[in-house]
Amino acid sequence: MSDSPAARLQQLFEGHRLTPTQRRIAHCMVRRAADAPFLSSVELAELAGVSQPSVTRFAVALGFDGYPALRRHLREVAPAGSTADDNSLNEYQQAVLAEMENLRQLSELLADPSLVERAGRTLAASPVLPVLGLRAASSQARGFAYFAAKVHSDVRLLDEGGTMLADRIDASVRAGATALLCFALPRHPREVAEALAYAGSAGLTVITVADSAFAPVAKDSDILIPAAVGTGLAFDTACGPMLLGRVLLEAMCDDLPDAQARLEEFDTRASARGLFVE
Structure with a gap:
C-alpha cells in the first residue's frame, strides 16, 4: 500500500x-x-x-x-x-520537484497494473478509437492519437469542441467504436463532461485520464485513471498525464496482435522515403 x-x-x-x-x-x-x-x-x-x-x-x-x-x-x-x-529552492526548482513527486505517485499507482491492463484491452478491442481532449488536454490527446495510429487501424482525434462534437462521436459509433479515450485536465471544460455523458449514452465504454479521481468527469467515466498535474507555475504542467498516456499505449499494443508488425512496416516505409534524418 x-x-x-x-x-x-x-x-x-x-x-x-x-x-x-x-x-x-x-x-x-x-x-x-x-x-x-x-x-x-x-x-x-x-x-x-x-x-x-x-x-x-x-x-x-x-x-x-x-x-x-x-x-x-x-x-x-x-x-x-x-x-x-522548502524556501531554499526557487519556484522553478519547486515546480520540477513537485512533478517528480507526481510521477512517483503515478509509479505507486501502477504497482497494480490491472486497471491499466483492462483499459488497454478495452481500447485494443474497439475497431474505431475516438480520442477526446479539449483545451489544455488537447496536446495529450493529439500525442496519444499520433502514436496510436501507428498500431491501430482507425484512430479519430476529437480535439475541437462545438456542436459537431456529438456528430463525430455518433460517426465513430456508426463505424464500430465500442470505447472512447478521454484526456481531461483542469480547468475542465463543460463540453468534455457533456461529451462523455453523450458517449456513455451512445453505448461507448469511456476511459479517462484525469488529474484526480475526484475530477468532474469521474461520474461519466467507466474507467478513470488519475495522474496529477503540477500547479506551481502560472500554467499547469502535465508530465504525469502524458506518461500515463504512453503507458496506456503500451498496454493497448500488448493486446493488438499485429502491433509489432505494423511498427516494422512503418519503419520500412519511413526508411525507403528517407523520412527521418539519422
Whole structure:
C-alpha cells in the first residue's frame, strides 16, 4: 500500500459520499498533498475556490468534529520532517520537484497494473478509437492519437469542441467504436463532461485520464485513471498525464496482435522515403 501524502489522502476520502463542492476541496488537497496538513481552513477555502464553512462541512462529512480535527489527523500521519515549503529552492526548482513527486505517485499507482491492463484491452478491442481532449488536454490527446495510429487501424482525434462534437462521436459509433479515450485536465471544460455523458449514452465504454479521481468527469467515466498535474507555475504542467498516456499505449499494443508488425512496416516505409534524418 502506498504511503505517499496523496495516497493517504485518497484513502481518507474513499467510501465517503461527497458533494461536488466537497469533491473540489478533496481534489485541491490531493493536488497540494504535501501542504495539506499545514493549511488553515481559510487558506484551503481560498485554494479550492469555496467558502470557509464549506471546508468545515467537508471535515464533518469525513467524520471529524471540524477542520482543526482533520488537520491534526493529517499532521499526525505526515512523514517525519514534512514541511509546507522548502524556501531554499526557487519556484522553478519547486515546480520540477513537485512533478517528480507526481510521477512517483503515478509509479505507486501502477504497482497494480490491472486497471491499466483492462483499459488497454478495452481500447485494443474497439475497431474505431475516438480520442477526446479539449483545451489544455488537447496536446495529450493529439500525442496519444499520433502514436496510436501507428498500431491501430482507425484512430479519430476529437480535439475541437462545438456542436459537431456529438456528430463525430455518433460517426465513430456508426463505424464500430465500442470505447472512447478521454484526456481531461483542469480547468475542465463543460463540453468534455457533456461529451462523455453523450458517449456513455451512445453505448461507448469511456476511459479517462484525469488529474484526480475526484475530477468532474469521474461520474461519466467507466474507467478513470488519475495522474496529477503540477500547479506551481502560472500554467499547469502535465508530465504525469502524458506518461500515463504512453503507458496506456503500451498496454493497448500488448493486446493488438499485429502491433509489432505494423511498427516494422512503418519503419520500412519511413526508411525507403528517407523520412527521418539519422
